[in-house]
Amino acid sequence: MFKKIFVMMLCCQTLQAAVVVPIYQTTATGQGAYLGTVTLDNTQYGLLLTPNLHGLTAGIHGFHVHQMANCSDTGMAAGGHLDPQNTGKHLGPYNANGHLGDLPVLYVDAKGDAVLPELAPRLNIADVSGHALMIHAGGDNYSDVPEKLGGGGPRVACGVIPAAKEDKNENTSN
Numbered sequence: 001m002f003k004k005i006f007v008m009m010l011c012c013q014t015l016q017a018a019v020v021v022p023i024y025q026t027t028a029t030g031q032g033a034y035l036g037t038v039t040l041d042n043t044q045y046g047l048l049l050t051p052n053l054h055g056l057t058a059g060i061h062g063f064h065v066h067q068m069a070n071c072s073d074t075g076m077a078a079g080g081h082l083d084p085q086n087t088g089k090h091l092g093p094y095n096a097n098g099h100l101g102d103l104p105v106l107y108v109d110a111k112g113d114a115v116l117p118e119l120a121p122r123l124n125i126a127d128v129s130g131h132a133l134m135i136h137a138g139g140d141n142y143s144d145v146p147e148k149l150g151g152g153g154p155r156v157a158c159g160v161i162p163a164a165k166e167d168k169n170e171n172t173s174n
């Protein structure tokens with residue numbers, strides 16, 4: 001309790017340590033090539049995701065937090081999009097009536113690098129800890145129409161988000 005108040009007073013930009021998520025190509029049989037990292041930071045505006053990824057195909061890619069902390073079976077072991085409210089709807093990062101795990105699309109430049117940070121205003125590190133970050137082959141129109149789940153298709157790259165240390169301490173002391 002005291003810790004929570006203290007945290008709120010100090011608020012907010014860098015109090016919780018950043019979480020670095022290593023991202024690998026998905027394969028049918030175990031971990032694929034290492035592609036780089038996505039760094040997660042809590043900010044006063046929401047969850048900031050800063051990619052430092054290479055070897056992806058140029059363009060925009062569907063990017064989501066998926067339920068299970070498991071990237072095997074070409075990403076299928078990660079299950080569906082994080083959806084603790086059981087909305088059953090894919091509505092993108094700016095609509096509170098859909099999946100909590102819907103992130104802004106990931107931008108990959110002509111060289112195959114993704115370095116442009118993006119902000120997910122409905123999320124923080126605690127929400128996504130212990131789940132998976134997923135990058136799809138195709139884009140994302142933040143809708144289930146005309147295709148389910150934004151139409152991103154195959155799961156090409158994935159990383160397991162480790163549990164945040166500060167969250168663990170808070171959970172055990174409460």
Ligand SMILES: [Cu+2]
Pocket residue numbers: 062063064065066081134136152
């Ligand atoms: Cu996804």
